[in-house]
Amino acid sequence: MLRITPVPVAAATDKTAQTYERLQELFGEAPLPEPFLLYGRVPAFLQDFYMNFKKFCMTDGKLDQKMKAIIALATAGNAGCDVWADFFATRLKTLGGNDQTVAEVAAVASACSMYNAFFKFRELSGSALFGGMAVGLRAHTFTGTSLDEKTVELINVAISDINSCKPCTEGHVAKSRELGVSDEALLETIQVASTMQAGIQFLKHAGH
Numbered sequence: 001m002l003r004i005t006p007v008p009v010a011a012a013t014d015k016t017a018q019t020y021e022r023l024q025e026l027f028g029e030a031p032l033p034e035p036f037l038l039y040g041r042v043p044a045f046l047q048d049f050y051m052n053f054k055k056f057c058m059t060d061g062k063l064d065q066k067m068k069a070i071i072a073l074a075t076a077g078n079a080g081c082d083v084w085a086d087f088f089a090t091r092l093k094t095l096g097g098n099d100q101t102v103a104e105v106a107a108v109a110s111a112c113s114m115y116n117a118f119f120k121f122r123e124l125s126g127s128a129l130f131g132g133m134a135v136g137l138r139a140h141t142f143t144g145t146s147l148d149e150k151t152v153e154l155i156n157v158a159i160s161d162i163n164s165c166k167p168c169t170e171g172h173v174a175k176s177r178e179l180g181v182s183d184e185a186l187l188e189t190i191q192v193a194s195t196m197q198a199g200i201q202f203l204k205h206a207g208h
Helices: 014-027 034-039 043-057 065-079 082-094 099-125 149-162 166-178 183-206
Strands: none
Touching: 014 043, 034 043, 034 082, 034 183, 043 065, 043 183, 065 082, 065 099, 065 149, 065 183, 082 099, 082 183, 099 149, 099 166, 149 166, 149 183, 166 183
């Protein structure tokens, strides 16, 4: 059951209408993605999300648009948010990816979640016994896709942070730096993931 109904473009007024106009400039002739019409119920949130979305998810920076689409897709998939996962899967394909790329992003993010669950338990248990146990989990996925090492590590950084796994986040940040990823690129990775988390959480509260 929907708790929040969308604000159609034709019915928007004041600040919501102004932000819709800016969004239409971003998306051109394509209709606005449905989530924005839900965010339109709270003009301040719509404006915040639009500004962050445009800057961190849709524009080249230290990360190019394709990499940002990958991080956003991994974030949406990790949260089980179909509407944003579908949006970024489609966007990734327009930026040079394909069905295999989408599947491999999902696979890496899923394998990362497996490690997050394990290492969070070791840390949260407070037991030296569990801390000393070998991992014992298989993760050929990290080296068994067509994604390059930097892409894999940036997915892992984003997902480990979202899943609140401190040792995994620290480890993947260190590995990313070893691979030559700059701190600015790492920051953009988290900015993409954080922006999408905000949009995804709103949809959950909205009953979507």
